[in-house]
Amino acid sequence: MAIPTSQLAPVDSSPIVSPPLTKDGVEQLQQWKNSGAILTFQRWIAIIGSLLVVSLALCLLCLQFGATKLDMGTVLSTLSGWSASGALDKAGTDTSAVIMLHIRLPRVLTGFLVGGSLAVVGVTLQALLRNPLADPYVLGVSSGAALGVSLAMLFGISTTLAFLPALPLFGFIGGLLSLGAMYRLARSRGRLPIQSMLLAGVILNAMLTALIMFITSIMDPNRSAGLIAWLMGSLMVSNYGILSMFALYVVGGASLLLQKAQIMNILTFGEETARSLGVETERVKKQLFFLAALLTGAVVSVSGMIGFVGMVVPHAVRMLVGSDHRVLLPASMLAGGMFLVAADTVARTILAPSEIPVGIVTALTGGPMFLYLLLWRKDQLV
């Protein structure tokens, strides 16, 4: 990933008749420049590098825990044996190797990707809507995806379409449709006013959630239990095929968002300021917004509704590394991944041999964290 230089976004060659900088905007720009948080290449490497190391260590640690506790030696030797042979089928006989390579590893990887995506989308939406409460759930995309899955379950659709399992596919379609609806509702005269975007999202969310409730209420109770369990979040991915498709998607979407870090920095000063600095705000908003929605649709279709990651993680990371999106985005991605991997490890082990839905763990740990920030660190909450 290319590290953006600290220049501002290139101005279009066409001369822009820009409104004068608002007083407020100028002050903010000055503040930002004087805050000492000017990003150096060394600082970026130090922050992201150390987070990467911690992430890797945490994932290895979490690979030890589960129905059986493996020691680190076994974890490492299994991993190295696998990477040496390169074939997953080799693990077909040794149960602990199968458990590690086919259950734990995919789960840890899925958790990392899902958590990372949710956090990155959270940062993006918070920048876009300049609202600290924005997270992937606010826009109704995740409930749209969840409705798609619920419908597939209601009608017992079980076909595989183009090698994709039906449920994620339906989730994806549902997410996209609700995004489209939101877009049509919020758009006025070719613009996307932030107020109407938030409003449309909140109302759509409520309506879609009601439809999901309706579906669970008319289903056979024996069947709806499965749907409700899925809605509460689960990181069980049935095979590496789905996982690798999802990974491609997440890495693609996230790297596109990471490239827009500098523009997000400018957007946080307000649209007027951004326009006066030569940013085509409407076009940028649409792009960011679509990327965020696509990523959310993919995440929900794989893992259900996991809340709080997109809201809590960006806030915590902001306190640690400041609000420059060039650091905030990658750092949030890593931190979100870690948070969800840790939460899922708790979900897998706390009631072994049973599991609890990971969405419950994220809400019960993320909620209090957020309230703590709210109570004691009000001044630092952006």
Next chain:
Amino acid sequence: MKRRQQGILTGMPFMAHVSSRSFVDDAGRNIYLAKPPVRIISLAPSVTEMVFAIGAGDRLVAVTDFCDFPPEAAAKAKIGYSNPNLEAVMALEPDLVLAPKEFLRPDIIAALEQLKVPVFVMAATTIEDILAHLGTLGRMLGHPAAANDLTMNLRQELIGIKSRMEKAPPIRVLYVLNSQPLITVGPGSFIDQLIRLAGGVNVAAKSAAPYPRLSMETVLLEDPEVLIFPVGQAEGISESEQRTWRQWTGMTAVKAGRLRQIPSSIVNRPGPRIVQALRMLAEIVHPELDLSSSVNR
């Protein structure tokens, strides 16, 4: 739940003289029926099957959306399930509502009590409970002879299957209620009991809940010898979901190719077809044993 009247001096529960017309339900409530009811509403598929099985199906005025057996039940008026429409219930002027304890909202029972509609709550957790329910319904609806014949036959068949299975070697079983996430049956659930009666050992036996979300790691460690998937029209585990289980090539059940299906509507319902469900399970778990010599109905 209604408080029973206390004896003035004794503080003991007031002993209503138990006539053949009064019945105590599974919620500990006492209902008195002056004459056998003729307009009955059933609020569970299992209950509907029981009423038909003792020959009183013609008295049902409404059943749930999920009552599809026997075929005559499907033709009855529908009234919802876990959240039945109270006005529709009242409009049918029932003289008895048969309600399951699970899935039903408790406030519905309270509301019906307020409206002076006799509600009889049934909670079957064992096969014995089902047989007892059949007997009670027989007396309640004035079909005691039919109910007795039925329970007698069922009991004989049950004993036949049990005695054969007691000698059989235990087989490790995983019953897949839901694949993503994995939900199975644990101790305290009805199906767990059936698996044990059928000569199986439930791999989720150590779980704390009746319907636990079992971790896949535990499944591989316990290594089930048979996987059982409930299947049905709009419920149960789809073919493609079942196929995903074949990826666990180290599992004994997959090696032996023992992925079996069972009709969910028979196994999930604590009703008169439960012995049939047990027979199916027993044939899946112990196909080597010949069950046909026991009474076949």
